[in-house]
Amino acid sequence: MSRCRFIQAQARHYPVRRLCQVLRVRVASYYRWQKKAASQSLVPAWEQALCQIFNQHKRRYRTRRLRAELRAQGHQIGRYRIQ
Template structure:
């Protein structure tokens, strides 16, 4: 239970200012938390479009391709905003293929020689 939830439960019996003082929380912070809880969180249309395009391409598209497709759908959004949204949702591209190194050391050739 968060501090703010504790204040919300006890406010019928104890004044909010007193609870905030005891719990070392600013009353303004508690009231701001209360306002945020009451407001519904609406996901912008461009974020929904980004998630749909990303899922449609099996989570393999990077920000450049995602931006191109989302902008083609009519949403004005940049790469860095798309990146920030994907990172905040802990969504990343699928693992890339592991490739062999471009050069190999032959017999008798030591690294750093």
């Protein structure tokens, strides 16, 4: 478990500043990590559709076919973004 995850888990019981001080983590670094973790958990709809299509076709489709399938579903995405 990383220090930041530990701080996040214990934040209900102890002040964040005190936990950061004890674990020698800058408070700003903790909050930057927290913001980054929150933004990474949001997966765009096109990525979910991409994974579904890719697995549905037994992981054999490449970027051109995947792009065509995604566009048929209404997602405007390019080949290089899929890559």
